[in-house]
Amino acid sequence: MSSHAQSAHAAPTGFISKYIFSTDHKVIGIQYFLLALTAVVVGIVLSLLMRFHLVWPNAHLPFVSGGMMTQEQYLALVTMHGTIMVFFVLTTAPQGGFGNYFLPIQIGAPDMAFPRLNMLSFWVTFLAFVAIIAAFVVPGGAPISGWTGYTPLSGIGEVTGPGEGWGQTLWIISISLFCLASLLGALNFIATLIDMRAPGMTLMRMPLTCWGWFVTAILGLLAFGVLLAGGILLLLDRSAGTSFFLPYGLVINDQLQNHSGGSPLLWQHLFWFFGHPEVYIAILPGMGVASHILSTFARKPVYGYRAMAMAICAIGFLGFMVWGHHMFVSGMSPYSGFAFSVLTMSIGVPSAIKTFNWLGTLWGAKIQFKTPMLFALGFVSLFVSGGLSGLFLAQPAVDNLLHATYYVVAHFHLVMGVAAIFGIFAATYFWYPKMFGRMMSEPLGKIHFWLTFVGTYCIFMPMHFVGIAGGIRRYADASAVAYLQKLQPLHEFMTIAAFITAAAQLIFIFNFFWSLKFGAKASKNPWDATSLEWITDSPPPLDNFGGNFPSVYRGPYEFSVPGAKEDFIPQNLPPAQVARTR
């Protein structure tokens, strides 16, 4: 077809332009995904080291200099686990990975609006990852100030501990680069979604996945610039002698620090103004994916599509007004605390809309329990379990007691960490056939699901009780504290569960790479789904549709339409062509 020949960009020929410095959103999506896969392996290993140390603090470790892990090394693990997981896994895979790959296809576009900017986003993200990994090997090692990089600890230098020299500097550089890359990525997503939709693809006909990516991109656009500003000021405090965040009269290790009247709390405000939207950046794509998959395997339309789309927008909007609930213990005015508390709890409303509409979608359905569906159901389960404890923590009086305990760790791991990971798994099993042209193994997928699902609950449910009993987070060695010793059996249970769950991920990795070569060939539409990615080849051609760009005639979830012969109607099927019963 002639229009194919003049498509937006000619097919690259060399290996490097095709797979390394590619401007094709599909290749870039896979690059993001593989980066996240690498990062998650690092992140899991770090968490296993932490779990191991919590239970056997005096164990001899051959790879640690001196043989035993120091408290500072434990804090470095805490910091790097959080940073790598939040930025390079939970932000990178759902948005950079799947968003990049499927947003253009689902709206019927040949590529992102700005393909070269897209490539730049990925490679800057990659540089950021290199910088954070380099923090492990520089003198002093990795930073110890947590993924939140709280000042003044993060603002001074080696004097505050090993890793606070070069390691912390690299951390700031890495995060700043990540901010830049995410800003460019967000800009691209938004412009693509606004201007590149196919004819007939109104906003209210977009799959909910696109709504998730769209609102996530808006959050990224508005939040990452703020963290970037904070990062620059922090870097100046460290290297240029300014005092934005460093207070007067600070004495560390008997040394008076030469700073004048800065505000450590200012950093917390800037950080959490980014940090709270960031948790929605991690979870909103998962919500979109879960809605999409629940509908497909329930063979029913999403219940209350419009409400679902609006709930995503509402969560995104409210997400900018609740950052203070991370700072209830910072000594803020009770009036501020009250306002932040009420706003935080009001997020329960759109969250409940989503949850009940997911249940409404499932109600009375003949559910097909394929692996992507299991992970989508797992997403809903984890989101509810983790979200409920959020209502407790949203109250300053309760938070004051629980803030420094494992209760908070359990809360955010369930609702943000594992739920988002389940969204990523669901997306991987669902879209793998489209991305690689082969099916993943269903039996292995189901084993992976059940081990992971039960495993994560075994890790994080007991953690709530440890928290309520006063188990303090970030302590390297709780066995040294008398009243915490009784909690050690629970810690042992969680550690064993963590090792089993981590081992179960090897099944996923095996399935992923084994299926690349030996999986059954995938058809164009193996799940009988309706959105536009399923009308094209698996994997899609360079311009996604081989020159035949679709027009859209209907909403994204027309399953089991009364009177139609098939139980699904693709979005590009004109009304006249719908096969009818009779």
Add this chain to the structure above:
Amino acid sequence: MAGTTYTEVVEVIDAGRGGGGTPSDGGGGGGQGSGPSASGAVPQRTYVTGMLVGLGGVLMFFMALVSAYIVRKGMPNATWVPLDIPRMLWLNTLILVASSFTLVRSRSLFHADNEEGFRYWWGWTTVLGVFFLVGQVIAWRQLVAAGIYLQSNPSSSFFYVFTAAHGLHLVGGVLALLSVAFRPTHRLTRGTATEVVSIYWHFMDGLWVFLFLLLLLGR
């Protein structure tokens, strides 16, 4: 059934791409997809959209710095010494505001197909931009000569941060002006290129006026 989203109305959609569909589901909230043209090329307005969206991110970056400024200045025991901003800044501000006017003039001549006039005023805009940047460096040198450095006082720290961050953005603007003047455009038409660059330039001008007033009145 409540809550479902079947399309019940048979629709007629204009088969031509790029002209926009005629969706009839009352989707509301945001217009119609009109998508890329048949060749898969990016529509020209996308570049304008991209610039406007990008400036949203830039605005948040500067607003974060501004709110930090306000908070830091309001700290008890802040040891804040109000900074007398160099007088040079008045002249710089005047130059930058003038550059917006020359840019408007240039664009209107462009639309009138007056290539020579367009290039003349476009060139003046670039020159004024460079003058502004040189002026900012002179202002820095005056402060340094007076012994006021980045770390001297929070007020001077913020002064250098604001001017440097804005200056870097303006360097990008000057490069964009030069690029449109001297290099052929590829994906976007010359008209789009001038529009995108002028949106950016006017934004940076307005942002500077805001920062200048903040440094002047909010010191």
